[in-house]
Amino acid sequence: MTAHHTDVDSTSGSTPALTKRWGRELKRLTRALRTLSAGNRTLLRASSEQELLQAMCDVIVGEGGYHGATVRYAREDAQKTLALEAYALAPGINADTDGWTHAVTFSWDDTEFGHNPAGIAFRTRRPYVCQNLLEPPVSPWQTEAVRLGYASSSAFPLVIDGEAIGTLGLCAAEPDAFDEDEVGLLSELAEDLAYGIANLRTRLKHREAEATIQRMACSDALTGLANRSGLRERLQFEIEKAREWNEPVALLFLDMIRLQDINDSLGYPSGDLLQQEVARRLAEGLTRDTLVARIGDGEFAIILPRSDAEHAMHMAQRLSSLLNEPTEIGGMRLDGRAAIGVALFPGHGTEPDALLRRARVAMAEAKRSGRSHAVYTVKIDQTYASRLALMGDLRQAIEKNELSLYCQPKVHVESSRLCGAEALVRWPHPERGILSTGQFIELAEHSGLITPLTHWVLESAFRHRYAWQAKGVTQPLSVNLSAHDLRDPALVGWIEGLMSTWGAEPDWIEFELTESALMQDPVRAVSTLGRLKQLGSRLFVDDFGIGHSSLSYLQKLPVDALKIDQSFVAPITEDRSSAAIVRLAVGLGHDLGLEVVAEGVENRAQWDRLAELGCDVIQGYYVGNPMPADQYGCWQQSSPWREPSVRTPG
Structure with a gap:
């Protein structure tokens, strides 16, 4: 058989045309594989989504050899x-x-702007190829293809969690590019790119979540300021920087004086609004290199870098004035008045916790002394440490029933007869001896112990008054209530429970409230006193004359008696102005239908002068010293004030 000569490749049996075609296909497959490999390397290196998208386009063109590449979202x-x-x-x-980036609108809608590889690939979620673009153009984007010199185009959907987010587009100079094998490889590239995008987004969400957690851990939710952790971190940084540059740092500790009263009177939402206003004023009133933090309820701290004592005191005064300006909250004009303590690095401490503690100590001293601000000193610290120790002792004394109830008798002037007694609490401290009420009542008010102390006094008063009743003593016993007690919504219920427990009559226990306590929150005071009156109890305004009561409110208060403060009684026989004040107080009380009691009577001359002025009841050492409540019954039976016919001692 004679063979016909043809141009056949002896190794493959292919014609030259087939060899050429296979060469082109191999070249395209190699290009696609090279692009896929380079794209995978890009996935590993990219640190942001935009960086990944641009790097992928660059390697498709630069290393893959394609005419162009796009990513569309x-x-x-x-x-x-x-x-x-x-x-x-x-x-x-x-x-x-x-001009190219804006020349043609690409859309994923099924319109003329979406009839292109990108739009079709996005809608169908499948790769789409368009070849022979150099034939007579039929669409705007094909016109752009002719202008830019590419003859075929392809697009691949970018799918994340089953949802298409965009497309990866490639174009080639030859009109017959993107056969089935090449499209398969490039589909893997698009899937890898989508995975890379999803991975970077997940990492970004994790970073954002971590940043949010970190921000929340160092930020105060109510005000957006730094919290205690944020303060401590920044203070540590400022201390280290100050140590390196040999500079001072000041720390200011602010405590809002009236916040608890506002919370009790108007509710916590009003208190929160006031704290937010204080935070705003502090942030706006300080320079950018300072840090303001809210570190507790009504407590703020400020770091002042490169600040000495003089500058810190100046800032404390300035902030105090700034916070004293009232703002309207809940229909009322309230101020954010604060006590401010100052501590300085390195003189008062070289660690954040030490500075914070000493700034707090200075703040407590400012509050105790009624000043707007104070700088830490060792003496203040010693006093504060002593008060803290005493506070712990007081808590233990209340819990272990180690307090003592004393009574001081009262006498009706006209009859010279005992008409009652005032309950006074004494504390037999194991190291300091007998402590009077005045020595620890302020401590109780500022330490949160005033409520348990009041409960102890009320329970003891009811118990002793019950014992008196068994001995035939029918005089009332009066108990002092503080401003905090008046704001306690459980107070009246607690008293009702004690009356039920001891079978008490309404006239067994009377209540005394200082003028200043009543005026702290007159509206709440009227409400609480009204409920006490419904129990049948008699009510006294104590220390009358030294507060700032409004006569209009005094007229509204359901009280039965006024007690003139002893500071007016002591000089009454020698000081005409004191006598005039007492005369006015007695006249006012009687005009309002109130009984008038004088405190601190120490001799017969004072008694006689008070009698001339029309005072109704006398109390003081002249009548009798305070005595243990369990001794009062026996003392009363032998007292010269026991019977109305007994002559007053003189």
Whole structure:
């Protein structure tokens, strides 16, 4: 058989045309594999989403050898735009790049702007190829293809969790590019890119979550300021910097004096609004290099870098004035008045916790002394440490029933007869001896112990008054209530429970309230006193004359008696002005239908002068010293004030 000569490749049996075609296909597959490999390396190196998109376009063109590459993201706008996020074009293309990016609108909608590989690939979630673009153009984007010199185009959907977010587009110079094998490899590239995008977004969410957690850990939720952790971290930084540069740092500790009263009277939402206003004023009133933190309820701290004592005191005074300006909250004008303590690095401490503690100590001294601010000293610290120790002892004394109830008798002037007694609490301290009420009542008010102390006094008073009743003593026993007690919504219920427990009559126990306590919150005071009156109890305004009571409120208060403060009684026989004040107080009380009691009577001359002025009841050492409550019954039976016919001692 004679063989016909043809141009056949002896190794493959292929014709030259097939060999050429296979060569082109191999070249395209190699290009696709090279692009896929380079794309995978890009996935490993990119640290941000935008960096990944641009790097992928660059390697598709630069290493893969494609004519151009684009990444488009779908937008939920009216045009349903496929917005260009990143792109790359082959070197040497004579094109107006900016004009190219905006020349044609790409859409994922099924409109003329969506009839292109990108729009079709996005809608169908499948790769789409368009070849022979250099034939007579039929669409605007094909016109751009002719202008930019590419003859075929392909687009691959970018799908994350089953949802398409955009497309990866490639274009090639030859008209027959993107056969089935090449499209398969490039589909893997698109899937890898989508995975990389999802991974970077997940990492970003994790970083954002970590940043949020860190921010929340160092931020105060109510005000947005730094919290205690944020303060401590910044203070440590400022101390280290100050140590390096040999500079001072000041720490200011602010405590809002009236916040608890506002919370009790108007509710915690009003208190929160006031704290937010204080935070705003502090932040606006300080320079950018300072830090303001809210570190507790009504407690703020400020770090002043490069600040000495003089500058810190000046800032404390300035902030005090700033916070004293009232603001309207809940229909009332309230101020954020604060006591401010100052501590300085390095003189008062070289560690954050030490400075914070000493600034707090200085704040407590400012509050105790009625000043707007104070600088820490060792003496203040010693006093504060002593008060803390005494506070702990007081708590233990209340819990272990180690307090003692004393009574001081009262005598009716006209009859010279005992008409009652005032309950006074004494504390037999194991090291300091007998402590009077005045020595620890302020401590109780500022340490949160006033409520348990009041409960102890009330329980003891009811118990002793019950014992008196068994001995035939029918005089009432009066108990003092503080401003905090008046704000306690459980007070009246507690007293009702004690009356039920001991079978008490309404006239067994009377209640005394200082004028200043009543005026702290007159509206709440009227409400609480009204409920006490409903129990049948008699009510006294104590220390009358030294407060700032409004006569209009005094007229509204359901009280039965006024007690003139002893500071007016002591000089009454020698000081005409004191006598005039007492005369006015007696006249006012009687005009209002109230009984008038004089405290601190120590001799017969004072008694006689008070009698001339019309005082109704006398109390003081002249009548009798305070005595243990369990001795009062026996003393009363032998007292010269026992019977109305007994002559007053003199």
